[in-house]
Amino acid sequence: MSDIQSLYARFLEYPKISTDTRKIGNGSLFFALRGENFDANDFATEALNRGAAFAVVDKQDLPEHPQLIRVPDTLNALQELAAFHRQQLGITVIGLTGSNGKTTTKELVRAVLAEKFPVFATEGNLNNHIGVPLTILAIPAGTEIAIIEMGANHQREIAALCSIAQPTAGLISNVGMAHLEGFGGFEGVKKGKAELYDYLAASGGRAFINQDNPDLIQMAEKSGLKNLVFYGKNNDAFTSGELITADPFLKVRWKNGGAAFELQTRLTGAYNFENILAAVCIGLHFGMEPEAINRGLASYEPTNNRSQLTRTDRNTVICDFYNANPSSMRAAIDNLSALSAPHKTAILGDMFELGDSTAEKHLEIGRLAAQAGFEQLIFIGPAFSAHQGELAGLFFNEPAAAATYLEQEPPQGSLVLLKGSRGMKLEQLLPKL
Template sequence: MKIEQLHQHFLESSGICTDTRKITPNCLFFALKGDNFDGNTFAQEALDKGALKVVIDDMRHHKNTGETILCGNVLHTLQKLASFHRNQLGIPIVALTGSNGKTTTKELINAVLSKKFRTTATLGNLNNHIGVPLTLLSMNKETEMGIVEMGANHLKEIETLSKIAQPNYGYITNFGKAHLEGFGSLEGVVRGKSELYKNISERDKMVFVNGNDPKQMELTASMNRNTFGKDGTDCPVQLLESSGTLVIGYKGLQIKSNLIGIYNFHNIAAAIAMGSYFEVTPEAIKEAIEGYIPTMNRSQLMEKNGHHIILDAYNANPTSMMAALENFEQSEGSSKLMILGDMFELGDVAHEEHQKIANFVADHSFGTAYLVGENFFGIRSNSDNITAFKNFEDFKSSEVLKNLPASSILIKGSRGMALERVLELL
């Protein structure tokens, strides 16, 4: 079947579904494969639950009654459909990637741009080879601007996602020590994330660039770009307050955000820069930034039983972990406690990077640290303020948090550590 015909079926459907547990009447079901499942085997179930059509790539499940659409590869067909749909809409699309801060920055950009445009943005962190197509296919004729987050842990992934989304505007938050197991090195991270720059440059589109980041400025020197930062940029912004939640200065306005950590300054600044470029009023930008409240375990501020808690347990890598610790060291509070979980996908440098974190905590001595996970359990430290546990169950059974006096607590670790469980112990 030609992509034009499939697209017509899509327009007649209620939307895309890839999970029979979430079938909606009249949807278009794509029978994707995974390591432990084959969506083709659920084709009949999808039809029985009300799917309009089922896209499959296994002849054994094909029906000659028109209910199934046989293709060579379901995933590739989904991606081609998304790209075709994106071209049919013809709307401007902002794509962003980076090692840290992607989802927070995407949410901030969406908050700002939605003050002027009807936007559609990536839901949560659905930013991979399936999530990006689904984001594009969630856009419709009412959408005036799309905001697409792109994630990757190997070279060529951003290249593929960029070809699917064909963005008009691009932004890379930063280059950090994330997914080193897949990228191989920090240099590999730079090459992988910069695949977005390559795509933008080849199509003569535009990028937004942190003017205070020398590497970003170097890589985009020959590109059509809009810069932002503290001074001497197209969109100058100021950091007015950082001891608590960040206060930003922009065009004479004070923007009081709900975000902590100097590392979030450029995330906010990027959203302001895009708002400025697309002529969102300064007052509307201020309202959008001040109205954004972090969720999903990302730099969430909360109080519980007298404790002041920073819950940043959605993910972690050496760069983001160090930034969180440096911010926590500078924050207010006399009694400080850190509960840090393993950082995943670091490959051969896992031990080295976990040791660096432990060394920082030991050398700076600004609070007590409980390190949780097999990687942290393998570090060496004679510091009295550090205790390591092999896993969360050992940490929980130790009851070190029992009868804990009121404290400032930082909770941070990779998603697989699920350190939000600490809240149950407080």
């Protein structure tokens, strides 16, 4: 029996995986992972004392213990275990990535498919080299379709995640100006995301593609991917549709063949139209009835600070501060401009991981927001504040200073966009609005 088969036998006996001693479960397998500022090997004994059945470790000088499983590298062991488990599952796996909208799209696809199938999908933001294997290992028995979100900020990361998740189908929501520093520019973003297409082409998988996005079409052609299912605005697509209104919630009309169906959603942001259409397309591909597709989509209500509309005592706030990059920031500003409201406020936080493009992109977005003519414009963070002499608006170096101002001078009766990168922690401003 190989080392991975031996570890897999333990996993089948104790199928709960833990990487955090604070959240340890009785009878779990604890993987002692290393981080920049910690080494969980040092907490292996604590994990066992808290109820773990075994601890998988890679530190060689730990004292002998019958419940320690020693491996050369715990992260590699976790990834190899997940890949081995995936091979045993024999289910449909949809791999999903993109610069913007991938998490919302994942939730929409989950909402649709759950109307017919036992479905499992990535929870939270477990979409990286640790999160994907943990997700695979958490797939419950009886699942027929798994939706695995894949995040990346460097090339070859999606390829590595595909080798673990082994998707049979895939979707790239879009490619945009995200993680430019790690990818080395927009062409690097396209190359990195296209690794999903490359995997599907090599393995005989299928991709769902937005026919209106020339970048995705080009990437699919370059990968040699042949098995394509299209959605878009044109009637020759497998699924086509149009946006009826987006003020504030999206209402869409979609078609399949000669039949047309209308759908009222609880999503805000016209940019979510293509994400809705992707979910419709996937539902139809898996043989779902239109009524079931609409039921799933109509029931979805965002709760993750992505395109989430929140009404406070004073204002209506578009909570979109889970993350930000120039592409998503532009879409959010355009959306606020298009919505009907007598008073509008945009509160924009810095965008991270832009590398050499940081100054250029913050000035570009700042000018776009200034041209939109919002009643109030507030910029937060050093990258935006560096352009204080070039842009009109209020500037604060960090959210705490903005919170103090908003406590004294809150907007009243305004439609407020609150958007910035996750590291800006703009959620602390919501109680002030």
